[in-house]
Amino acid sequence: MYQYDNYDQAMIDQRVAQYRDQTHRFLAGEMTEEQFRPLRLMNGLYVQLHAPMLRVAIPYGLMSSRQVRKIADISRRYDKGYVHFTTRQNFQLNWPALETVPDILAELASVQLHAIQSSGNCIRNTTSDQLAGVCAGEVEDPRPWCEIIRQWSTFHPEFAYLPRKFKIAVIGNTEDRAATKVHDIGLHLVKNHEGEVGFEVLVGGGLGRTPILGQQIRPFLEKKDLLSYLEAILRVYNRLGRRDNKFKARIKITVREHGINHIRELVEAEWVQIRDQLVLENKEIERVKQYFTEPNYEDDAAEDKSFAQMQVEDADFARWVKQNVVDHKITGYKITYISLKSPQSPPGDVTAEQLDVIAELADEFSLGEVRSTHNQNLLFTDVKQEELYALWLRLQAEGLATPNINTLTDIICCPGLDFCGLANATSIPLAKEINERFDDLDYLYDLGDIKIKMSGCMNGCAHQSVGHIGILGVDKKGEEWYQFTLGGSSEADASLGERLGRAIPKEDVVDTVAVLLDTYLELRLEDEPFLATVRRVGVDPFKERVYADN
Amino acid sequence: MQIIKDREIVEDNWLHLDDDTELHAGNITVSLSRWQSEHDRLSHREGGLGIRLSGDDPLEEIVPDLSYFSLIVLVFPVFTDGRCYSFARLLRDRYGYEGEIRAQGDILRDQLFYMSQCGINSFEMANLNHITNALAAFDDFSESYQATALKPEPLYRRR
16 A cells, blocks of 8 residues: 655644644634634544544545554544544544544554545545455556545645535446445546546536436546646636535536536636646656555465365355455455444444454454445455455454345444434434344345445435435424435446435334335345336335335 | 735735725726726826736636736635635746735635645735734645645656
8 A cells, every 4th residue: 555755744744733733723712613614624623513523534445454553542542442434435533622633633644644634625535446456357456546636635725625525536447336426526447449548537426415426527538637637627616616505516516507518618628728737647657556566465375175165164154255255356365344334333333442453353364454445344355265264253253244245234324413413313323223123134135235325414424315225314393204215326327316205203214114125025026136126116116115004 | 004925024015996996106906897997097007006806707808918917916705715726826827927916805824825835925914913923834834745836846746
């Protein structure tokens, strides 16, 4: 993974000093809350319902074991001993004291981590496919490109006060595991007719209260032009994006109001002016790429027979392998998900003790690296298959081997009313109820791939609009109600869910999920997945069943 | 009043005229609409001429006139309005403007670094107390990844 040089390190150290001074001036009364707000946000600090919340960037989801240990250490010393992973591969501390945040940032900087631009109306952390570099069939590894974008976007002086937040995701594979179509800019590494690799560029995707899928602005962009093209899009948006209404300020609305063709004309006209100045030379591309070269995989890893044998001998192991382990591009190696969706803890949460073990296991089994995923789980990318059984035993002992990846209980969930100042309704307790109600693994496996996404308000942090089953908490005269949508997806076949009908009271939410599942099991054709059934029959049959009693 | 110019505190010698005030001798700034309606009078008087622009104004329309102005004032109605950061970069990088570019309005000390990187070289800040302390903000960072008005090559060409 990328390693800071003196330039990178000096900049984040100076950022810590700058923020320490800003915090000091705020606490001394030299700055109003309104003036301090964007400064703390651009350092990841929100003020939430009960306490501040600090969001730390995990650039494109990559962590070293040393960084994981530091995260555990920080959560113990400055918080309540756990952290929460988000859909954008970052993590959050829910209870830091505002006064100690500069110290936390200094601790993070000591292991090349930061909270820069993890909030605020600026370019946020760039995200990617969690299987980047290790899955088969990739056009090219997106990670070096993410790092190049990270550096270009960090402290970009022109784009620190945009109309609204701005998110970029990059993938190198046709399967979209990074939800690129719901990002402000989605970049797909693609090959053109001549066999050259470049980027397909999408713009104007986003969720929140007006979910919109991104549209193609350029079918093919040469690598050397990546930064100039991004700069052209950002400059057009910075000048044109609406600043009169924060709900209409995202680039998705700019694109919708002006039309993709007009936006394309503006961007291309801007780009022509700057493309020769901001050429990304091969020297720099190669400099960054050298940090992401393939490790020395062992040639004899494929000769192992024990992996198959242990699956025969231990049904629990076999079940975990089937659900949580996926193929690596190198035979003999496996990619292993660590589920953070156990019924015992809120989705995406992990304790300091678990993090310490994860760091230890990463060193022992997976080349010292851990990744975070868009689905709020963690991942070991390079495990030799002969060592999977030993790894599984250790994960199990820590409650980290829940075999539910991509099942109904692998729920994406926001913090909701329990933590968030914006929420209208709770989400974590409902996720727990769903997890407890549907705890029969055979039933879960029979249901197959179903993505529930549940947000406690229309800001939609859990991306409910693109959930196979989307659940959105709304406030009705002080009571918590929930609006269901069906048939959404954030993957390559992205679509927005369709509303099921009127909102449902909190006490009926889990029963409603049960009715939806029963309906699906009755309607599905052979092995048809949930999403395919919904797309085939539409929402009406589900609607009839759910609202039949009233 | 005192302003920051080229990282020093200096007395301001400009007068910002509103559209109804009679023209003065000396250094004055006018709005875009006044410049457009009184182009001839303004371009034939003694003294320095400056123009005030906000993010709403069509920057490109005044580009042919840039040689008339020794000062361009970029007005920030609220500190969260970032449009004039792009204006400053365009004026310097694309249109080759070499005169003074000044930030006026709701400006925070913590914005001076980015503003100066975009090519703004003078600052009218409301609170005098803040001015002296604010000078340190120009040194918040010793490097930046991007090409800026101060360092015309991005870091990746220099590292």
